[in-house]
Amino acid sequence: MPLSEPIDRTRLFAGLNTIADVSLMQKELLAKLPLRLVSLSEGADVLREGEAPTDSCLVLSGVMCRYKIVGDGRRQIVSLHLPGDLPDLQGLYLDNADHGLSAMSASRVALIPNEALRRLIAENPSVGVLLAKMIAVDGSILREWIANIGRRDAAQRMAHLICEFFVRMRALGFAEDKIVSLPLTQSELGDATGILAVHVNRVMQLLRGRGLISSRGNHHRVDDWPGLKRMGDFNPAYLHMRASLAQLGLA
Amino acid sequence: MPLSEPIDRTRLFAGLNTIADVSLMQKELLAKLPLRLVSLSEGADVLREGEAPTDSCLVLSGVMCRYKIVGDGRRQIVSLHLPGDLPDLQGLYLDNADHGLSAMSASRVALIPNEALRRLIAENPSVGVLLAKMIAVDGSILREWIANIGRRDAAQRMAHLICEFFVRMRALGFAEDKIVSLPLTQSELGDATGILAVHVNRVMQLLRGRGLISSRGNHHRVDDWPGLKRMGDFNPAYLHMRASLAQLGLA
DNA sequence: CGTCTAATTGAAGCATCTCAACATGCGTGG
DNA sequence: CCACGCATGTTGAGATGCTTCAATTAGACG
Secondary structure (H helix, E strand, C coil): CECCCCCCCCHHHHHHHHHCCCCHHHHHHHHCCCCEEEEECCCCEEECCCCCCCEEEEEEECCEEEEEECCCCCEEEEEEECCCCCCCHHHHCCCCCCCEEEECCCEEEEEEEHHHHHHHHHHCHHHHHHHHHHHHHHHHHHHHHHHHHHHCCHHHHHHHHHHHHHHHHHHCCCCCCCEEECCCCHHHHHHHHCCCHHHHHHHHHHHHHCCCEEEECCEEEECCHHHHHHHCCCCHHHHCCCCCCHHHCCC | CECCCCCCCCHHHHHHHHHCCCCHHHHHHHHCCCCEEEEECCCCEEECCCCCCCEEEEEEECCEEEEEECCCCCEEEEEEECCCCCCCHHHHCCCCCCCEEEECCCEEEEEEEHHHHHHHHHHCHHHHHHHHHHHHHHHHHHHHHHHHHHHCCHHHHHHHHHHHHHHHHHHCCCCCCCEEECCCCHHHHHHHHCCCHHHHHHHHHHHHHCCCEEEECCEEEECCHHHHHHHCCCCHHHHCCCCCCCCCCCC
């Protein structure tokens, strides 16, 4: 449902800013885009597999995910998206969505008509380059997920997922106290890592047992960042961020 | 090593043509790009993880792959690339490669200076849209790989991989007799699907035993296409091809 | 307080891995 | 042409990580 609250248009640059230097002019152009604010309850879909997208989705608050359903009905989450992300930019160029897009927690998003985005890109190629970079980074993260699921065991996968989420949140200015809210149930964590929920539980206990993290509900505290990083074989290069780990206080 | 043989410039459009309608003018513009022909022996790297790409790679012949190496040294192949593909387009927008790019069989590629590509896109936005679409489809295939590895068992994964390879080859005009040359060793098939080589062997025997495929060396014949499709839970929508399966003779 | 979802625990089964050996094919050099 | 070496394919047996099924506990919410 559309809301009347004011939209935080700086969110438009938040994600872009972590990977590229967005000029003042580009910010102004982006801020002028027509936005339709929508509030989503937990689990709500913005887009379903097979639908033809007419708008691009900007996450304002909450955590969203893209997912696919395989033949036997099981779900695979293919990416997580934080405030400032544009999870479905490739919808600008594809006729039908090959995945669903839904809210993992109550979220607010801004819908941007693809027509307006296309016009902006056409008139202002430098903005197009920014968005292309965002799509490219998205692809890079997808590749790392493939490697994560294909070649690491359950504990490593989970550790890697938490590392990625933590670093991305941090880059956006969240999680300053090393406490990160990962609003996923264990079942959803399993959908993201290709593990069954019951086993996620045991893996999380393992991570906690080793003193890497501690949890209370959805809120997780990173107790031993070097250890978690090592356990997850985490190297942030694939995130293509402008800031180094050191600059994020995560040396 | 650079060769002096004539370059088949129609390869420049082959991959694009399967997903988009490339106009005559666009073909002419692409054909004018400066190309540097390079011949690769099996296993040769065009790009290694961490390197800064200066050229984009167009596959002229052979099969190439992008891959990542995880901490313990194991390899995960994240995509396969056929003649007409531009496997590393996102290198246009990223400073450092997050993956390696290598030849799975003796291959010929054409290297296109990124500078020239960027100029072409800037002067001719419609070509930029074509390439953006290619990057978007690339992302879609990555997502399907995540779902494949995360949520299907070994036999399904392998069947799905073969289906994808077969359809993509077919769309390019190969494999008309339902015989497809998949120049991967069982170890490499394992790297692509997240399975160990020994187990790949048993899975291939299973597929052969069910009459889905038959193999002689690297050449595999699809004996039961509907069966293979069913086994691999294969739905080609994610390839975003212009041609339907029916149009490819694979109803 | 009752209901519902999510987290936790246990036990048993199975898919995949691991280790180890042997077979096959292929290119190379004698 | 044969002999050899090496990479790849094949087979077997045992270990294990993850799944499956089932039941219980904890926590959130009206």
